[in-house]
Amino acid sequence: MTPALPPAALVPTPDPIPGPWGWFQALLLLIFVVHLLFMNVVLGTSVITLFRSWRTPFSPNDQVNVDIRETAAWVPRAMALAVNFGVPPLLFLQVLYGQFIYASSILMAVWWLGIVGFVMMAYYGFYLYGLGHAVLGPRRTLVAGISVALLLVNAFVLTNNATLMLDPARWTGYAASPGGTLLNWGEPSLLPRYLHMVVGAVAVGGLFVAGRAQLLQNAGGPVASGPQGPQDWELRITEGLAWFTHATYAQFVLGTWFLFSLPGHLTKLFMGGHGLATGAFALGLAGTALALFAARRRRVWLAAGATTGVIFLMAAMRAVLRDAWLAPHLNGSMARAAAAPIHPPQLPMTGQDGAAALFVASLVAGAAAVWWLVVIARRSGKEA
Amino acid sequence: MQYPVWQLPVNGGLLIALISVIHVFVAQFAVGGGFFLVMAERKGHAEGSNEILQWVKRHSRFFVLLTMVFGGVTGVGIWLIISLVSPAATSQLVHLFLYGWATEWVFFLGEIVALLVYYYTFQRCISGRMSKKDHMTAGWLYALFAFLSLFMINGIIGFMLTPGEWLRTGDFWDGFFNPTFWPALVFRSALCLLLAGLFAMITALRIPNPETRETMVRWSARWVCLPFVGLLAGAAWYFAALPPAQQAMILRRTEDIRPFALAWPVVTPLLFLGGLAFFVKAGGRARAVLAGVVLLLGLAQVGAFEWVRETGRRPWVIHGYMYSNGIRVADVERMQRDGALSLTAWAGTREVTDANRLDVGRFLWAQQCSSCHGMGNPMLDMVPRAAKRGVAGMEAQLAGQGRLLSYMPPFCGTPAERNALAVYIVHEVERHLAR
Numbered sequence: 056m057t058p059a060l061p062p063a064a065l066v067p068t069p070d071p072i073p074g075p076w077g078w079f080q081a082l083l084l085l086i087f088v089v090h091l092l093f094m095n096v097v098l099g100t101s102v103i104t105l106f107r108s109w110r111t112p113f114s115p116n117d118q119v120n121v122d123i124r125e126t127a128a129w130v131p132r133a134m135a136l137a138v139n140f141g142v143p144p145l146l147f148l149q150v151l152y153g154q155f156i157y158a159s160s161i162l163m164a165v166w167w168l169g170i171v172g173f174v175m176m177a178y179y180g181f182y183l184y185g186l187g188h189a190v191l192g193p194r195r196t197l198v199a200g201i202s203v204a205l206l207l208v209n210a211f212v213l214t215n216n217a218t219l220m221l222d223p224a225r226w227t228g229y230a231a232s233p234g235g236t237l238l239n240w241g242e243p244s245l246l247p248r249y250l251h252m253v254v255g256a257v258a259v260g261g262l263f264v265a266g267r268a269q270l271l272q273n274a275g276g277p278v279a280s281g282p283q284g285p286q287d288w289e290l291r292i293t294e295g296l297a298w299f300t301h302a303t304y305a306q307f308v309l310g311t312w313f314l315f316s317l318p319g320h321l322t323k324l325f326m327g328g329h330g331l332a333t334g335a336f337a338l339g340l341a342g343t344a345l346a347l348f349a350a351r352r353r354r355v356w357l358a359a360g361a362t363t364g365v366i367f368l369m370a371a372m373r374a375v376l377r378d379a380w381l382a383p384h385l386n387g388s389m390a391r392a393a394a395a396p397i398h399p400p401q402l403p404m405t406g407q408d409g410a411a412a413l414f415v416a417s418l419v420a421g422a423a424a425v426w427w428l429v430v431i432a433r434r435s436g437k438e439a
Numbered sequence: 440m441q442y443p444v445w446q447l448p449v450n451g452g453l454l455i456a457l458i459s460v461i462h463v464f465v466a467q468f469a470v471g472g473g474f475f476l477v478m479a480e481r482k483g484h485a486e487g488s489n490e491i492l493q494w495v496k497r498h499s500r501f502f503v504l505l506t507m508v509f510g511g512v513t514g515v516g517i518w519l520i521i522s523l524v525s526p527a528a529t530s531q532l533v534h535l536f537l538y539g540w541a542t543e544w545v546f547f548l549g550e551i552v553a554l555l556v557y558y559y560t561f562q563r564c565i566s567g568r569m570s571k572k573d574h575m576t577a578g579w580l581y582a583l584f585a586f587l588s589l590f591m592i593n594g595i596i597g598f599m600l601t602p603g604e605w606l607r608t609g610d611f612w613d614g615f616f617n618p619t620f621w622p623a624l625v626f627r628s629a630l631c632l633l634l635a636g637l638f639a640m641i642t643a644l645r646i647p648n649p650e651t652r653e654t655m656v657r658w659s660a661r662w663v664c665l666p667f668v669g670l671l672a673g674a675a676w677y678f679a680a681l682p683p684a685q686q687a688m689i690l691r692r693t694e695d696i697r698p699f700a701l702a703w704p705v706v707t708p709l710l711f712l713g714g715l716a717f718f719v720k721a722g723g724r725a726r727a728v729l730a731g732v733v734l735l736l737g738l739a740q741v742g743a744f745e746w747v748r749e750t751g752r753r754p755w756v757i758h759g760y761m762y763s764n765g766i767r768v769a770d771v772e773r774m775q776r777d778g779a780l781s782l783t784a785w786a787g788t789r790e791v792t793d794a795n796r797l798d799v800g801r802f803l804w805a806q807q808c809s810s811c812h813g814m815g816n817p818m819l820d821m822v823p824r825a826a827k828r829g830v831a832g833m834e835a836q837l838a839g840q841g842r843l844l845s846y847m848p849p850f851c852g853t854p855a856e857r858n859a860l861a862v863y864i865v866h867e868v869e870r871h872l873a874r
Binding site for chain 1: 441442443444445446447448458504507508509511512513515516518519520522523526529530531533534535536537538539540541542544545546547548549551552553555556559560563564568569573576577580584587608609610611612613615784785787805
């Protein structure tokens with residue numbers, strides 16, 4: 056069947072939201088930033104590890120090799136947290152934009168479900184890598200390569216869905232491809248958006264490498280020897296900051312490409328058309344300049360702080376872009392829901408305030424427990 | 440009914456079942472395992488046994504590898520697959536229980552951090568760089584968070600089977616603390632402890648010192664055997680708490696429920712006997728084989744229970760509110776009056792014509808049948824069921840659904856749509872038979 060599907064009518068009527076829209080938007084934004092930070096560490100550090108494995112002659116006990124492996128050992132740990140912090144954004148996204156994300160996910164269901172396998176295999180690949188060179192030996196580069204490839208495919212799938220959910224006009228591809236294999240190839244912003252995210256992750260990965268070296272240097276960790284002879288942690292910091300700086304410079308090209316690949320009226324949002332979007336964009340550029348300046352001065356924590364701020368601003372811009380892109384369909388579907396409420400046989404959604412209180416209480420208690428756990432772990436480490 | 444339908448070569452229900460059973464097996468092991476780890480560590484400290492502590496440390500790595508990532512990612516996998524196969528039901532569960540899911544996420548985060556700290560500081564505890572009290576507290580926090588995760592999920596899963604008063608009030612708490620909440624919690628908690636013992640027996644078999652190995656294998660076997668009291672009591676309470684319709688559905692034992700409903704009472708005592716067998720001294724190889732068998736029995740037990748629970752809900756995904764194909768009771772009348780195509784634009788047409796009859800039938804099959812039925816593939820395969828029925832017979836079958844065949848949802852559509860679906864099914868069945 057290849058009928059013409061009318062895009063606007065394809066958007067389902069949303070279910071009622073159990074609280075204020077802005078509250079869930081704020082939660083979505085805040086936790087998504089944390090997810091992005093972990094995800095960037097995972098992807099960026101993985102790419103850098105692959106490169107370092109490839110360029111560094113294998114020798115099990117050489118300090119550089121040890122350093123590469125010990126840095127890579129953080130990838131699976133960060134991945135567990137990236138997956139965990141990916142849950143709430145997906146949850147809040149489904150609550151606010153379920154009528155879009157469910158539909159787009161189904162259209163690319165095979166790929167969407169595939170991310171479960173991609174993430175798991177990449178995790179075990181880097182876990183093996185971090186176990187010790189006795190396990191993998193020189194094959195470590197191959198294992199890292201496969202894991203990085205899986206993560207890159209994973210990122211591409213996520214970018215596809217992030218763009219496909221925004222444009223019901225592209226959903227019409229379902230008529231010819233109802234088996235869940237659709238990808239959003241026709242979307243001009245797909246590739247620049249993907250590269251923007253991936254290269255951004257590499258920049259954060261560089262900061263992670265530099266930050267880890269800085270921490271170990273401060274703690275008086277063992278001195279590493281470089282391939283050219285004895286060096287110290289400064290070499291690792293230089294290497295990490297170089298990755299950060301080069302990737303960030305590349306972002307000026309990729310970010311510009313991304314910005315101008317958007318539909319014209321959306322590009323203009325960031326160029327004076329929308330106060331918040333334009334302000335966030337300007338601040339983001341300033342923050343990026345500050346991060347680059349800090350990196351040049353070898354002030355790792357300032358660069359990391361500025362980059363975190365930039366990521367927050369970028370996530371806010373992304374939220375503005377999403378709402379602007381979806382505006383006609385979002386308003387239309389919500390108006391339909393208001394006109395003909397489909398929630399339960401004439402039932403109110405009660406008990407939600409108490410449930411919200413439970414969530415907030417669990418969040419406070421959970422944060423306190425996590426804080427205490429981190430404190431005892433650090434304390435015992437310092438006592439070494 | 441307004442979402443697109445993922446038109447799969449296999450039925451979506453089967454995919455959900457596969458991912459869910461594996462996840463539940465691992466996730467419940469993680470819950471019981473939290474308690475197991477700290478109790479085993481306490482034993483190690485109390486006896487001053489470095490061997491026991493080293494084994495608990497190795498065993499906790501097994502948790503990091505298996506439960507934290509495999510369990511966590513397959514958990515997300517369930518969420519993804521249900522949203523692909525049953526988007527309307529998933530949306531309903533997400534919107535209604537948003538704060539429940541969010542709370543569960545907090546507990547999952549606490550679980551991960553506690554486990555990471557517990558594992559990565561174990562050597563520091565053994566070497567005296569971290570106090571036993573702090574390390575044990577980290578372990579207890581892991582156990583607590585894992586249990587609280589189960590507590591939250593248990594409420595939402597139970598809601599789907601027995602929504603209870605929620606159907607009348609729409610209240611979060613009525614849905615969460617539904618009629619089977621407490622019995623299911625008792626049952627699952629006992630199962631979690633049992634599974635923890637099962638996995639521990641496997642890693643305990645690799646303890647180098649024969650004496651310590653024997654002690655810990657038997658100690659782990661106790662975790663398999665003792666929870667049976669709670670398991671059986673919980674199962675009986677659980678069944679008794681089911682409303683008559685759900686009980687009848689399970690007792691009816693339709694073709695797909697029967698093997699699982701019969702397997703559970705067979706596998707369960709075998710599992711108990713398997714646990715007991717570890718109290719008998721035997722060679723390492725025999726025990727390794729036995730451990731493998733007992734582990735498979737555990738998987739079979741979990742799989743049989745989850746299958747019966749899921750199918751006991753039939754023909755609903757949320758009992759009394761939404762059918763297993765995602766059609767809400769509230770929509771049935773309209774769909775039967777105005778047509779199934781009237782509620783969705785995804786079919787690309789609003790009416791059945793001679794030219795599009797097969798295409799409409801295919802869409803309706805995907806929309807209303809494929810969440811449960813396969814076509815030439817496993818799980819409620821339509822090919823043997825519809826063979827020799829003919830279009831008229833198939834139409835009669837569809838017309839009787841929901842009334843004569845109460846374990847199936849009613850067909851929701853106009854007579855013309857019903858005919859299109861019948862034509863499509865017969866066409867596909869004949870095509871498969873001709874192969």
